[in-house]
Amino acid sequence: MTETINEELENILSFNNHAVTMSRIAVSLLSGGNPLVFRGVRELLAMYLLIPYITNKHMDTPNDKYKIPKLDINSLFTKVINKDGSYSEMTLEHLRNAICHSFMALTDKGDLLLDDRASCDRKTHDAMTDKGFCNRLELEKTRKKLLSLHEEVIRQQISYNNNLMKDFEVVND
Secondary structure, eight states, X not given: OHHHHHHHHHHHHHHHTHHHHHHHHHHHHHTTOOGXXXXXXXXXXXXXXXXXXXXXXXXOOSSTTOOOOOOOTTSEEEEEEOTTSOEEEEEHHHHHHHHHHSOEEEOTXXXXXXXXXXXXXXXXXXXXXXXXXXEEEOHHHHHHHHHHHHHHHHHHHHHHHHHHHHHHHHHHO
């Protein structure tokens, strides 16, 4: 019982302090510090850096030769345990929604904590009576998934650029 109360209090405090945590990371970066040495910060930043590639609608580009990589927003990022003990799938779309419309935070231990929007769609979230549940992500598993997603972005862009250079070579010959 006490462990459940302590975990709930930790979740509440992490939720309430997410703005402080994120701004401390920004202040450290802008002041020339290196917050990347703290547990969870690299993963937190890597999640934010995925945002342009996990959207169902991309920014307009000057023409069709300009390319922004795109990841499948319906693909599974991870499974999470809900407050009632059931499992939900966190898709890339749900992850993006949590990042863009809510929050991600670090616990005092450096674990990643995401709003419950990361494991449900907006309709389900809006219907929830208890919106205080947060998703905890295992850091090592999350790091591996983020690495594979960023490697996919790199593969897509390099492949596109290589094909584009071949097309230009054909035109210039």
